[in-house]
Amino acid sequence: MPPRSESEAERLRRIAILNARLPRKRAIAQGLLRNPAGQVLLCELSYKREWDLPGGVVDPGESPASCVEREVQEELGIEVHAGRLLAVNWLPPWRGWDDALLHLFDLGVHDAGELDPALFLRREITGAHWRTIADAAAHVAPYTARMLEVAADAEHTQYLENSDPVVPR
Template identity: 85%
Template sequence: MARSETESERLKRIAILNARLPRTRAIAQGVLRDPKGRVLLCELSYKREWDLPGGVVDPGESPATCVEREIFEELGLSVTVGRLLAVNWLPPWRGWDDALLYLFDLGVHHAGELDPALYLRREIAGAHWRSIADAAAHVAPYTARMLEVAADAEHPLYLENSEPGRTR
């Protein structure tokens, strides 16, 4: 008869697995639109490409909570996460390991709701409303592709490197 493990043994086993199993980063971003249908892009102080609002999910934090928190901290804007637009697996890029990016619909907001005085300046140099077509000139290629495929999706998509993923 098999002996059940003690709580101490169970925690040791989990610690070993946590140390050895892959750890994929989680990123949460949102598509925030203005009444003209343009999307909000953040001009970041620490990299050349602009990006969608959001950020890296903290340990123990849900992606939906993350995107709401990040947008409040960085832009001073309170948003409520809407429906999930896509989950996008991103391969290693520019020294970063792979990641899962959760893209949420954040609804429509008016440009006047953004106050540059509230921006977290160590991260946000500016915020700009751009059409999805114009976004490609400012964002990383994977972000441009993801916006083209997922921003108006009728149901959540699974993407790999911003391309439709496997269907079988």
């Protein structure tokens, strides 16, 4: 039987039904920003106990790379460009949050001196600190510490599940 001809309106209606039924996964975009000494930037957040990498939740219709650039500009007042994708990390549900896909980008080296706290988005960022990757573990969530250890200096993009490398089968 030949394929049924479908109008554009019917096609869009069918897609809308599927979109309403299919699961949606939260996407997060974060960046690894280093200073000339090789330390990474960690943000003290108003809504979390642990410090975290700069970035945030990807808005609908926004790419992860655009998201991390926007979030760093809005929250820290500095312009960055998303470089190489360092890792994609599937995060299981944690502390009330649903599972998510985290995209970690290399944001390069920030060599413009100290960050200006007057530019921070105070409702979200209460402080920003440069730390070595080894020292980061004392301040960040366990999954972030593991992700940094695995992905920060990896030669290729890493696929992680709960910050653990997935070995191809």
